[in-house]
Amino acid sequence: MFPDHLLDKLNDEQLAAVTLPDEPALILAGAGSGKTRVLTTRIAWLIQQGRVSPSGILAVTFTNKAAKEMLARLGAMLPINLRGMWIGTFHGLCNRFLRAHHRDAGLPQTFQILDSADQLSAIKRLLKGLNVDDQKYPAKNLQHFINNCKEEGLRAEKTPAHDPQSRKFVELYEEYDRQCQREGVVDFAELLLRSYEVLLANEPLREHYQRRFRHILVDEFQDTNNLQYKWLKLLGRQASVFAVGDDDQSIYAFRGANVGNMAAFERDFRVQHLIKLEQNYRSYSNILDCANELIANNGNRLGKNLRTTRGHGEPVRIYESMTDQQEAQWLVDEAQNLIAGGKSRSEIAVLYRSNAQSRVIESALFKAGIPYRVYGGLRFFERAEIKHALAYLRLMENPHDDTAFLRVVNFPARGIGARSMEQLSDIARERQCSLHQAVPYLSGKAGKTIGDFVTMVDGLRFETAGLRLPEAVDQMLETSGLRAHYRAEKEGQERLENLDELVNAAANFISDDGMVSGIAGAKGFGLSGSEQAALAEGAGFDATGGGQGDAGFGADGLAAGGGADGLASDGGPAIADGAIALVPDADGVLDLPIPPLAAFLAHASLEAGDNQAEAGQDAMQLMTVHAAKGLEFDVVFLTGLEEGLFPHENAAAETSGLEEERRLMYVAITRARERLYISHAQTRMLHGQTRYNVRSRFLGELPEGCCKWLTPRISGYAAQQAGSVKAGWKRDWKESRSTGWEELGEYDAKAARRADIPDTGGGPVPGWVQKQQASDAGLRLGQSVRHAKFGEGVVTNIEGSGSDARAQINFRSAGSKWLALSVAKLEPL
DNA sequence: GGAGACTGCGTTTTT
């Protein structure tokens, strides 16, 4: 029987969700409503009730962190081996699938995974090889184009193109895919698309998995993109799909997430039970009421209202400062008081809309001597020295990986210059082969130096063949000269440590039970012996007994290791790791022998590692609102609530953009458990120039009764608009640098229209903050002035002071100009 | 091959 204590902890809504019958269900899980608990308890319950065997479960998340957490919680609930379950990220699971069925997918078993940076350099190389004008077709744009296409499920030949520009993009997209295929590499979107296509085209395979996965659970459903949704629809045709999400927390539309998938799911899967989890266990009601009232301004919601039994709590504190520096200083003072009062630093978070805002706050914290941690920096596997090391490993695994080849052919420097590489590239292009294959045809000095490089890498492959993974990595670090290079470098100490850390990572990757570990799907495939046998024969899959719901969990019959060879025979591992032999576990699930190095490389690509989690010291937490999703803190400082910043100027133009910003605000507010501060500054330094910002409209959407303004409020439409003027003006930096700030600025009419700036006709805009007057000239924003040469205009920006004071004036006829106040004669009107 | 000048760019980000 299912342990009561697990169900006892649930409220009625949660219990209903956990114990739903076998049918598609949509769970609307508000912030802090215990959605992870529901998901994991549901899985545990399904298994304990004998409704499904572990191998009949497919649970999908977006991040490795979420997958790990689910696995950890499940491990605590269920005394069973979790290996047979497919729990992981979309990408991790697709990786697992493609390795298992690499032949059906037309891929080498050891295919490499390109992360975004790898993909970009592959594209740059492609463009260079095809002599494409990178001004006209920037690599970054092409990258977006390709990823967007793939996320819509479109191959190049199916991609519509109506103008020459997009026709070229489509052509390049096709070339790119060809290049990837040739090199045996796969980008992130390709993992999904290829899996989807294989399932679509291969009926026995599709039917097998459709039959196998009786229960599919999806976390953060609002973040699914169109391809992921199609994938789920295909795979979950006969399954009970349990989708958990919150449309109000959909903040990733910019990378293809489609909230509409929630409504589509309800329709397409004929969802009978929509359950709303509205009980919030996190925050006091003043905070929740702010969130509720704010988000009510969005249209097209599935509709949900958070409630709590925790009482009102403190009011939300709102603070207005003159400058961003003052905002930071106030925040630091406030935090120091809290810390002095016993609040631990790690329970205090500072959130901001964009990373650029962290600088001022960091320096204030630094001055005050408060330890802090900024989230979102370089991740472990993204560090340059790690990327270099991985490139060597990739070349050892697959010498035809040209991206890897180019990355390290001359790193550490070995006298291989651009001209030598050009010769080699030419040969490779002519012969339509990899750089590695082109080397023998290269003569002269270039042939010698590059030949030596290739010999070295080939030698490494040979030398390390009998070594375990960590020793192989270590060997590579020596032979390649990477260690020596960083040892010789003055600042190389940290990089050396990171390289050592890579060896550790490799060691950790091979867990003690002899299995390659890592939940991203790099470890075994969790195919049962019978499945493997069936797959190896290319036959049907009726051998699988999974999901019959009998008492035990090992429903998949154990086929004593048979059949696995059929899958593993080709493309043997470059590194023989004795520990990797097939070991059937208690459930009879076999781990397929992916060469450990290939598995490790996949792991490195799919899980870039922690951000810089020096978790040691108790430190304040700084991060963007996006990064804060899913986290919670006792105290939250939500900073920079200014028009143009939050909502961001690039998003405020369209309703959909504005609504996503509002959801972002909603996410930010609901991070706070006990105390929430919201602040904004009248003046902020951005991109080297001072901007005059107006309080964010979102502040006006909060219920007065829940808030307490720590500073007097200056309100009024005119004041707001005067500040907004800046939004319509974009200063041209190139000109600014060459000619100083005298005659510049280009009126951005579109931005002005977007910002809904009234035509002041040169007249004064009254009521703008009096304390903002420029010290020397006595000018204020919005003031009308006359210039001898340019005529009448309005002051739209003021910078600097003393002899350096300058103002931007929007002249009625002459347009916008920056004028030095020490020189220009301006007559106030 | 590397230091230093020059140029361009600037929202959010996981896999």
Next chain:
DNA sequence: CGCAGTCTCC
């Protein structure tokens, strides 16, 4: 302003 990427010159 601050960073990354490219160019230039020794």
